Amino acid sequence: MRVSEDRYTRDRLRLDLALRLIRHEARTCTIRLWTGLSDDRIRKLYRSYVEERGPSAVRRHRGKSPRQAAYFFRNPETCFQAAQLASLFLLHGLIVAGGGGIESRYRIGAVDSGLLLCRAYEAFVDLHAPARISFEHAWFLLAALAGRAELDLARCTDCGGVRLRDLLARRDPLCAHCGPRPPTAAARVAAGERGLGPLLESARWHDAIRSRAPS
Ligand SMILES: [Zn+2]
Structure with missing residues (x-):
């Protein structure tokens, strides 16, 4: 029974x-x-x-799942949102920032990992209207970070906040927030009002990431 x-x-x-x-x-x-x-x-x-x-x-999407890491660098707003989403992956424990780079902490096919991915994405969508990153792209972002071949997370040399790094190309060391074309004022206000603002501040960012790094 x-x-x-x-x-x-x-x-x-x-x-x-x-x-x-x-x-x-x-x-x-x-x-x-x-x-x-x-x-x-x-x-x-x-x-x-x-x-x-x-x-x-609900819309049904057909065809292949996203596979282009360049998608996240197509414009500053998407890059900004991708870095925030990556931070939510860290905060949900799906990945950790270890000494050797990003390490995966999710298990494909495990319901608890699937639920964490949904929760991280739902928190992201809640912060952005409209969200520029679909669930499929969010899943691709997580897999690409865990794969460590195309994407990594690094520190913005200006604000110290987390930024997405393209391992296959030389990119600006500044995050989308500090770069030449910052995200829209509406996105900054939304992030600040809804509590993501602190995630852009270096000290809290690094505390949050350090607390999730393996000892
Ligand atoms: Zn910055």
Whole structure:
């Protein structure tokens, strides 16, 4: 009896995570990766979600998942938002900043890691209207940081805040906040008013990151 209850709970958690991912307009392959559900089951879930909330509730994305790290450097606002999202990954414990660079702390296919990814993304969306980074790009950002081949986090030489570093190109050592074209005033106000402002201050940034680094 206990075994079947545990199994029921696990199934329930997977379905809840899948619905959350559908709400974030994740692709079927991403939902399958994080939940282990079959494509058929995901399609049924998607249909019931749309039936309940109407076709405009969620858009379905097809094709390949994002793979271009350059996407995050396309303009200062996107770069600014990507650095904030990366910080939320750190604060949610999905990655840590160790002595040798970024280290992954999530497990693909583990429901608790999937939920942390959703929570980090939801916190990000809550801070930005409109958010420039889709869930699929957020997942790509996390994987690229953990992969350590294309992206890294570094310190802005001006404000000391965290900035995204493109490992394949020479980029400005300043963050999007201090760079030649800062993000819109609205984004700065939104970040400050909603509590992300302190994350841009070097001392708190580095405290937050240090506290999550492995000892
Ligand atoms: Zn800066």
